[in-house]
Amino acid sequence: SPADTTVYSIILLTNGTCDSRATDYSGTYTVNVVKVPSISQPVSTIACVGASVVLSSAATNVAVGGGYQWQMRTTPTGMWNDITTGAPYSGVTTQNLNVSSVSIAMIDYDYRINVNSGSPCNRTVNSNPVKINIKNVWTGGTSIDWMTGSNWSDNAPPTLACNDTYILGNRSFQPTLASGTGTVMNLIVQAGAYLTVNGTGILGVAGLITNAGTVDLLAGTLLLNGTGTTPQIIDGTVFKAKTIYRLTLNNNVNVIGNDTLKISHAMGFDAAANGKTFNASTQNVSLLSTINYTANVNEIKNGNTISGTNFTVERYISTGTVHGQTWQLLSTAITGQSIFNSWQEGGVYKPGLGTRITSPLYNLSNGFDASTQRDAMKVYNPNNDVYDGITSTLNNLANPNGYYIFVRGDRNVLSSSYAANPTILRSTGTLNIGTLPPVSVLAGKFASIGNPYPSTFDLRKLYNDHLGFLTFYVYIWDPTLGGSYGVGGFRTLSYLSGDYTAVPAGGSYTTISNLIQSGQAFFVRSNGIAGAINFKESYKTDTSKLASRNNFTSEIPILQTTLKGGTSGATKILLDGALAIFGDEYSNDVDFDDANKFINIGVNTGFVRSGKILAVERRQLPNAADTMHLNFSGAKQLSYTW
Numbered sequence: 001s002p003a004d005t006t007v008y009s010i011i012l013l014t015n016g017t018c019d020s021r022a023t024d025y026s027g028t029y030t031v032n033v034v035k036v037p038s039i040s041q042p043v044s045t046i047a048c049v050g051a052s053v054v055l056s057s058a059a060t061n062v063a064v065g066g067g068y069q070w071q072m073r074t075t076p077t078g079m080w081n082d083i084t085t086g087a088p089y090s091g092v093t094t095q096n097l098n099v100s101s102v103s104i105a106m107i108d109y110d111y112r113i114n115v116n117s118g119s120p121c122n123r124t125v126n127s128n129p130v131k132i133n134i135k136n137v138w139t140g141g142t143s144i145d146w147m148t149g150s151n152w153s154d155n156a157p158p159t160l161a162c163n164d165t166y167i168l169g170n171r172s173f174q175p176t177l178a179s180g181t182g183t184v185m186n187l188i189v190q191a192g193a194y195l196t197v198n199g200t201g202i203l204g205v206a207g208l209i210t211n212a213g214t215v216d217l218l219a220g221t222l223l224l225n226g227t228g229t230t231p232q233i234i235d236g237t238v239f240k241a242k243t244i245y246r247l248t249l250n251n252n253v254n255v256i257g258n259d260t261l262k263i264s265h266a267m268g269f270d271a272a273a274n275g276k277t278f279n280a281s282t283q284n285v286s287l288l289s290t291i292n293y294t295a296n297v298n299e300i301k302n303g304n305t306i307s308g309t310n311f312t313v314e315r316y317i318s319t320g321t322v323h324g325q326t327w328q329l330l331s332t333a334i335t336g337q338s339i340f341n342s343w344q345e346g347g348v349y350k351p352g353l354g355t356r357i358t359s360p361l362y363n364l365s366n367g368f369d370a371s372t373q374r375d376a377m378k379v380y381n382p383n384n385d386v387y388d389g390i391t392s393t394l395n396n397l398a399n400p401n402g403y404y405i406f407v408r409g410d411r412n413v414l415s416s417s418y419a420a421n422p423t424i425l426r427s428t429g430t431l432n433i434g435t436l437p438p439v440s441v442l443a444g445k446f447a448s449i450g451n452p453y454p455s456t457f458d459l460r461k462l463y464n465d466h467l468g469f470l471t472f473y474v475y476i477w478d479p480t481l482g483g484s485y486g487v488g489g490f491r492t493l494s495y496l497s498g499d500y501t502a503v504p505a506g507g508s509y510t511t512i513s514n515l516i517q518s519g520q521a522f523f524v525r526s527n528g529i530a531g532a533i534n535f536k537e538s539y540k541t542d543t544s545k546l547a548s549r550n551n552f553t554s555e556i557p558i559l560q561t562t563l564k565g566g567t568s569g570a571t572k573i574l575l576d577g578a579l580a581i582f583g584d585e586y587s588n589d590v591d592f593d594d595a596n597k598f599i600n601i602g603v604n605t606g607f608v609r610s611g612k613i614l615a616v617e618r619r620q621l622p623n624a625a626d627t628m629h630l631n632f633s634g635a636k637q638l639s640y641t642w
Contacts, residue, residue, distance in 0.1 A: 037061045037115040037125045044130040046154045047102045048162035055097040057127055059115045069114040070097040071126075076110065099132065104166050104188075107134050107153060135162045136184065138193075140171035146182050146201070151175065158184050160206065169193040169213055177201035177220065189213040197221065202248075209238050216240045223270065225250040231279070236261030243288070253278050255308070260284040266542055268298025280308025287454050287518075289314035289424060291321065294518050296455040299540045300433050309336065312428045313454045315519035317355075319409045320420035322480055326488040327601075329477035331402040331450025331521040336429025339377070339393035340367040343425045349411045353424050356411050357393055367393030370414075376406040380448035380523075382441075397427050400439045402450030402521025404477075406487075425519075438532035441469065441524060444592075449533055450521040457539040459493065459500055459514050469531030473595040473616060474500065475523035476516070480507050482575050482602055489600035492615035494579060497556060503595075503616055504562045504577020515541065527592040557582040557621065561630065563605045565638040572641055575603045579616045580628065586618040593618040603634045 040058040047053045059068070070092045071080045083092045088100040097111065110129040117123035136158035142150040149155045151173065158165040165184040167175060169192025178199040186207040189195055193213035197203045197220025206226040209215065215238055222244050226232045235257035236242035243262040250270035255261055261284065269276060285308060287295035294315065300306060313333045319325060332342075340346065344367070345354030362371035375389025379401060387404055408416065410423040432452045441447040451457060459474055472495040481489035481504075491509055493500040502509035516522055524533070559580040564572035578597075586593055590609055595616035597606040606613040608629040622628070 036123050037117050039113070039115055039125055039127050041128050042111070042113060042130045044133055046133045046135055048135050049102055049104055049164050049166070051102050053099045053102060053132055054091075055099070055111055055113075055130060055132075057095050057113045057115075059095070059113075059125075061117060062115060067116050067118075068093050068095055069116075071112050071114055073110050073129075075108060080112070082114075102132055102134060104134065104137065106132050107137050107139070107166075107168070134166075135159075136165040138165075138167045138171065138175050140168070140173035140175065142173070144173045144176045144196075146175045146177040147180055157182065160185050163207070164188055166190065167193040167195050167213065177203055181223070186210070187215075189215055205232075206251075208233065209235075211238045214240055217244045218264070219245050221246040221248060223248045223250065224253050225270070227251070231277075234261060235259075236284075249273060249276060249278055249304075252276050255280040255283040255285060257283065260286050260312075262286045262288055263295045264288045264290075265293060266296045266298055268296075268542075269300065269302070269304040273302060273304050275303040277304070278306045278308075280306075280311065282310055283308065284310045284312065286312040286426075287314060289316040289426075289519070291316055291318055291422070296518060296540070296542055297431065297433070297453070298455065298542050299537045301537060306431060306433055309430055310428055311431045311454075312426050313431070313518070314424045314426040317407050317423050317425060318479075319407055319413075319422055321422050323488065325406070325408045325413070325416060325420045326479035327477065328405050328407050328479055328488070329402060329448075329521045330405060330425070330519055331452065332397050332399070332427050333432045333452060333454035333518065334427040334429040335396070335398040335432065337397055337427050338367070339390070339395060339397045342397045342427035343405075344369065344393055345411060351412070352410055352422065353426065354411045355405075355407050355409065355423055355425060356414065357405070359389055361389070361391060366391065369411075378404045380404065380446070382445040382447055385446065398429075400437070400450055400452060401448045404448075434537060436535050438534045441526045441531050441533060443530040444526050444528045446475075446523050446525045447533075448521055448523055451516050451518060452535055453537075453540060454518050455540040456515050456517050456543050457535075458541050459516055460495075460498065461539045462533070462535070463495055465536070466531060466533060469526050469529040471525045471527045471592045471595070472496075472618075473525060475595075475598050476509075476513075476520070477522075478507070478509060482573070482600070486575075486600070486602040489576065489602065490598035490615075492579075492595045492598070494581070494595060494616045496581065501579070503560070503579040504574055505560070506562065506574040506577075515543065523598070525592070525596075559628070561605070561642060563603065563632070563640060563642060565603065565636075565640045568639045570639075572639070575640075576600065576605045578606045578614070578630065580607060581616065581618045582621045583618070584620060586620055588619050590614070597631075600634070603636070604631065605633075606631050 038060045042055050042057040045053050070083045073080050090098045113127045115125050133154045135154045137153040139153050163185045167189045169190045174194040176196040178201045181202040183204040187209045189211045191212040196216045202221045204223040224232050231252035231254045233254050233256045237259050245265045247267040250273045356369040358370045358372040358376045359368045362368040377390050378387035381388045409421040474493040478491050479488035492503045499512045500514050502513040505511045562577040563575045565575045566572040590612050594614050597613040597615045607617040608631045613631050
């Protein structure tokens with residue numbers, strides 16, 4: 001069995017014996033050995049979708065008539081088939097297979113080269129299978145973790161090196177981005193695929209999102225951070241429940257689509273954003289509110305802006321859950337809609353939305369729902385220190401002073417005899433952002449001030465900018481105060497050692513309470529000098545929960561009293577309270593350092609001095625001869641404790 005082509009001498013034994021003689025030689029004969037082809041194995045390559053690639057191999061021992069044939073199979077156990085010339089393939093019978101445009105369908109394809117030795121033996125050898133490893137394609141072979149390289153086709157999480165990132169549906173695991181930042185250009189989610197972003201995970205998209213599966217951002221952050229001159233687009237229908245937990249912008253962005261983009265936690269600009277615009281135009285964008293959270297628009301600065309005429313700002317009212325039918329001191333962050341079309345839902349009953357607004361002025365032309373002896377919606381009149389009922393709900397809702405409104409529940413709660421249920425008051429129009437018209441505070445008077453922003457803001461920042469004419473005190477309405485025994489009550493927030501202290505403290509206002517929520521109004525008082533409140537974007541803070549700490553942060557001497565009540569044997573609930581603060585810098589006379597008591601509907605308590613009832617009294621340190629008098633009024637037949 002010769003291994004190589006060799007010339008051999010042929011001896012013919014003509015005499016029939018085994019003896020050889022010179023005369024037996026008849027010449028030579030060449031034996032041509034056809035070897036098995038030897039292949040240089042092709043190597044898998046990495047490419048982006050749309051790129052061109054070349055799969056190469058080399059072979060030896062290919063005779064005349066031999067040749068090459070590239071083959072492929074579309075599944076790991078499928079049949080091998082010859083590749084024919086035609087887009088995107090060329091060079092199918094050469095050592096180099098040219099692929100002019102890689103497609104996502106090739107993600108599972110295997111390729112090999114078949115080499116034929118040629119005549120007379122026609123021996124064939126196949127190379128090992130290779131793949132075109134397409135970058136930025138989720139294959140989900142290991143786990144659900146976005147950041148695990150083995151879950152991706154090229155063993156690395158996606159980068160901006162390729163324009164497109166694909167999430168495939170027919171995979172063992174579907175991706176979850178729970179921490180870190182996943183960065184892509186265009187995101188393409190195929191049918192059956194499910195992408196989840198939650199925890200501290202941030203999905204950064206510099207291009208477009210195309211979704212035929214599910215993109216779940218109900219608890220995750222989307223960062224739009226393209227760098228091109230063309231604005232990015234965002235469409236609410238791309239996302240599960242049309243909702244994004246947090247939307248962060250570092251590019252110009254336009255809202256498109258014929259549905260609603262919903263924000264459940266916050267939206268705003270990245271710290272690096274400068275001169276960027278979020279343009280909703282006439283598209284619908286909703287800032288949601290639930291029993292747990294109300295969405296905020298974060299501080300807008302560095303020349304960034306938000307525009308659009310169909311922003312909806314919600315305020316969840318927990319009637320029927322945390323409290324019953326109650327008064328609320330509310331504001332709006334929207335201009336462009338009437339009271340009737342907003343908080344009354346255009347007069348239409350929609351479960352869980354809107355409320356009924358009644359008035360003694362009710363008629364068929366002023367928008368009220370029914371006639372009642374007392375006004376259900378009022379505005380504060382600082383000249384007379386009274387609430388005046390509104391005259392029509394057809395008037396514009398926008399009001400820098402806010403409203404005092406009795407909320408029974410949604411519009412199916414027809415009167416006080418009906419059981420209360422939770423509702424959402426919402427308004428649609430243009431967001432209040434940036435510098436707004438100042439709100440006047442008359443000399444020595446109280447003023448009702450509505451939070452104008454769709455955001456929580458920090459009272460300390462407001463006070464420090466206006467301490468020239470404001471007293472130490474802010475009054476807020478707490479609908480939970482008094483529980484089922486009342487319809488809410490005022491709490492006094494007293495500025496002390498850099499924080500606002502709640503009086504009475506308890507419930508959702510545990511001692512330190514520095515924040516005013518989106519949709520909340522409050523009272524301030526002039527120290528005798530007229531002034532105006534100028535809101536700034538820098539007052540905003542990214543939260544909708546009232547900040548609280550359980551203890552005072554200083555050693556300032558105080559005397560705090562709280563009044564609780566309930567039926568005999570039942571757990572007592574907080575009803576009211578008062579606070580005295582002592583210091584040599586204070587006077588024992590009633591002055592602007594003291595907080596007058598806002599009288600609640602029901603039980604009240606406060607310190608009494610010079611005929612005034614005080615929620616917070618600031619006075620000099622007491623001596624042995626001093627007496628402090630405490631007022632207690634409006635008592636019902638309950639069991640009380642101090």
